[in-house]
Amino acid sequence: MKLLTHNMLTSNIIKGVTKGFPLVINPSRVEVQEVDFNPDFITRVLPKLDFTALKQAATQVGHADKLPEALPETADFGEDLQKTLHHVLLQVEVLEGELVCPETGRKFPISNGIPNMLLNEDEVS
Amino acid sequence: MIPQKPYCFVCYNEPKAAATAKEKLTGHLLREGKDPSQNIHLYLFFVASAPSHVSPSSELPPGLLLFEEFITGEMEQKLLKRISFEEHDVEAKGSSLKHREVKHFGYEFKYGINNVDPSEPLAEGIPKECNEFLQRAVETRIVAHFPDQLTVNKYLPGQGIPPHVDTPSAFEDGIMSLSCGSQVIMDFRHPDGRHLSVLLPPRSLLVMTGESRYIWSHGITPRKSDIIPSPAGGGLTLAVRGTRTSFTFRKLSATAGVIPTDEKESFMPKTDKEASALESQHVHSVYEEIADHFSDTRHKPWPQIADFLRAQQPGSVLVDIGCGNGKYLSVNPHLCKIGSDRSEKLAGICKHRGFQVFVADVLAIPVRSGSVDVGLCIAVIHHLSTKVRRKQAIEELVRILRPGGHVLIYVWAQEQEKDNKKSKYLKSCREYKQEQKQDAEKHQEQDQTSARKSSESELESKNMPKQNQISDECDNSVEFGKGNVHRDNLKTTELEHNFNGLCARDIDDSSANPGTLHQTGELSFDDSSNSNLSQYRTDSKKLQVHVNRTEFKEQDMLVPWQLKKASGVEMKTGNVELKECQTFHRYYHVFKQGELDSLCAEVTGCVVNRSYYDQGNWCVELEKC
CATH class of the missing domain: 3.40.50.150 (Vaccinia Virus protein VP39)
Incomplete structure (x- = not known):
């Protein structure tokens, strides 16, 4: 699970959970893999993401060093920040660990890089 | 005339006669319509040979054996006399299904549960008249077990039986079916869509073993005639069906009467x-x-x-x-x-x-x-x-x-x-x-000249076998190993050579009409489809198992998936190939327009x-x- 994917995920499918976002990451194995840098892709995707959640996730997996507290107001981030975002969003991957619902504490296992978000029948909203 | 097709094949004795016929009849007005656009004309075309699919297959499903003249005409008469449906004794054994008459000996085959009850043998066992040829079948190792259950079906012309597989858990491998009276074409279908028509002449013994018994379904299309190789040789002819009585001999297996979990009926959900x-x-x-x-x-x-x-x-x-x-x-x-x-x-x-x-x-x-x-x-x-x-x-x-x-x-x-x-x-x-x-x-030419365009297509071709399958569902094919027992007693005729592929498909397309597959759309375990099931039905609708590559008769059903396994899964049969094969049923609700x-x-x-x-x-x- 890359942090880009994490940014889309929520536990609001659980009965009684309203937002379920962002999910807390308890990583036990994190890997960094090189991915071709595509600044256009970063620029296009960023508006669709929740930066606060990304910052929190990056902190939880230990890759938040160069990430600012907030994104600059300007449209042009500069290459450094784009590369940082590229790294955090696409190169860092949580292979083992768990996701935790911020409201109920329900845990979802991450195994071989795949979060399992299935619920038991009685948990579904 | 081929059933449900708008064409027929005619064979002339001499090329000259054929040429004359073509000259005189092409464009002939057969029937006048309300307006000229509805007129029906006759058109003649020359073909080198009739397409192979209109005649019985020369190939048999793997594991299927056919012995012609297995019994004498005298024995045939004796058997038919012995099983007299006219008397219609109502005591338990005789019943008339919608499409045929049925009688059981040894054990009653209960159509409601598609099984037998081993604890309730019938008073009357397999008639002793059958002993001679049954012994012969066991001694010559056509089958491994002496049968203990007999079902006799009487088919009048125009009657048939929907495709089915005899309940796998109820009977041993090696199911024998003796044909008396008329010939008939029996259709065998593999879940991957393969279809073979087998001509069963009178007095022949059909034995279904291995794959042909467990994987292929068999059935008889209700028709009044069959297209068969001409007895005179050199072509095909239409044989009118007479009354055919089939004697199906089976041996109860150790698991007879037990409904296996994987064959338990599934019903439409209510909650x-x-x-x-x-x-x-x-x-x-x-x-x-x-x-x-x-x-x-x-x-x-x-x-x-x-x-x-x-x-x-x-x-x-x-x-x-x-x-x-x-x-x-x-x-x-x-x-x-x-x-x-x-x-x-x-x-x-x-x-x-x-x-x-x-x-x-x-x-x-x-x-x-x-x-x-x-x-x-x-x-x-x-x-x-x-x-x-x-x-x-x-x-x-x-x-x-x-x-x-x-x-x-x-x-x-x-x-x-x-x-x-x-x-x-x-x-x-x-x-x-x-x-x-x-x-x-x-x-091919295009492919060779155009370089691969994107990294994705490279990935696809690297990881995947070459064969592209466009259809999301054209996938149930299981290639079985060759070299199964395959004895083929049917005579090959010159007309069974391959017809030009293109032409055959054109004909198929032009004749495609809804309802063609009507009789084949249902796979039931054993002969139940025509029987009166209502007494066994609960208020929920039972889910039927769909026959792959046929039209959907119902919106909700189970679709089989044939899985070939590298190791492990064993079916109750000695056939080696079958150990590698398992069928799964996926639920589907198909949508109407x-x-x-x-x-x-x-x-x-x-x-x-x-x-x-x-x-x-x-x-x-x-x-x-």
Whole structure:
């Protein structure tokens, strides 16, 4: 699970959970893999993401060093920040660990890089 | 005249006679219509030989044995006299099914449960008249066991029996069927679509063993005549069917009377809990089991889906719900794409191919509301067993979309034939592969000159076998090993040579009409389809097992998937090939024309942008308001 994917995920499918976002990451194995840098892709995707959640996730997996507290107001981030975002969003991957619902504490296992978000029948909203 | 076909084959003794006939009859007005456009004319064409499919197959299904003149004419008469249906003794054994008369000896075959009760033998065992040839069959090792159950069926001309497999758990391997009276053509069908017609002459003994007994279904199309090789030689002729009486000898197995768990009947769910249980058994578990094989049959994206994906803005967030092995995730490299599947195994395959994926259910998609630009949900919603759940799935898909976002939904259609064109699924695999081959040949030049365009196509061709399968469902083919017992007593005639492929297909297409497959659309275990089942039915509707590559008779059913396993799975038979084969049943609700649209219309907050039919699927593109 890359942090880009994490940014889309929520536990609001659980009965009684309203937002379920962002999910807390308890990583036990994190890997960094090189991915071709595509600044256009970063620029296009960023508006669709929740930066606060990304910052929190990056902190939880230990890759938040160069990430600012907030994104600059300007449209042009500069290459450094784009590369940082590229790294955090696409190169860092949580292979083992768990996701935790911020409201109920329900845990979802991450195994071989795949979060399992299935619920038991009685948990579904 | 071939049944249900608008043409026939005529054989002339001399070329000159044929030429004269063609000259004189071409364009002949057969029947005048209300206006000239409705006139019916006769047209003659020369063919080198009749297409092989109109005549009985020279090939037999693996494991099938046929012995001609197994009994004498005298014995035939003796047997027919012994089994006199006219007396109609009502005491338990005799009954008249809708399409034929039936009598049981040894044990009664109960059509309601498709099984026998070993604790209730009938007063009358197999008639002693049969001993001579039954002993011969055992001594010559045609079968391993002396039978203890006999079912006699009397078929009048025009009567038949739907395709079925004799209950695997109830009887031993080696089922013998002796034909008395008239000849008949028996149709054998493999779940992958292969179809062989076998001519059973009077006094012949048919023995179904191995694959032909456990995998192929057999049935008789209700007709009043059969096309058979001409007894005079050198062609085909139409043989009128007389009354045929078949004697089916079977040996009860140790598990007779026990209804195995995997053959337990499934019923339409009445509650959400039942629906969930049905899907868990007949969808989720099945995909976990067949994931590898399933993935191997899914390579090439469907063109219209690929077009939809390519048309999306770069940087759009794509979520593919039910992504399988991720074949649609590589279509447009400029998208931010995430896959989701209910099956952990399929998600694993998808991840292994380098895609982002999570495991989730379409009824509870763990994605932020309003965050997705493009949704994809291919061949998923037809696995949900109630309308409420199907609607709920669409609501979920719409919920995760941003306003203005689109989702493309594909479901399997009940209509597998549209505008007189059969879907890829309905076409037999053989037909389909033939087309593929021709396509491949046609495009070979192009392929050779054009370099691979994207890294994705490289990935596809690297990881996947060469054969492309466009049809999402043309996949149940299992290639069995060759070299099975295969004794073929049918004489080959010169007319059985292959007919020109193109011409044969043209004829098939022109004659395609709904209802052609009517008699073959149902696979039942044993002879139950015509029997009166009502007394055994509960208030829930029983789910039927669909016969692959036939039209859908019902909207809700179980579709078999033949899985070839490398090791392990063993069936109760000595046949080596069968140890590698297992059948799974997937639940499907196929959609009728307009059903998907009206379901979407019930979902608030979205509009149907586009609605279309694509190769046996109903498709909608929804836009979130």
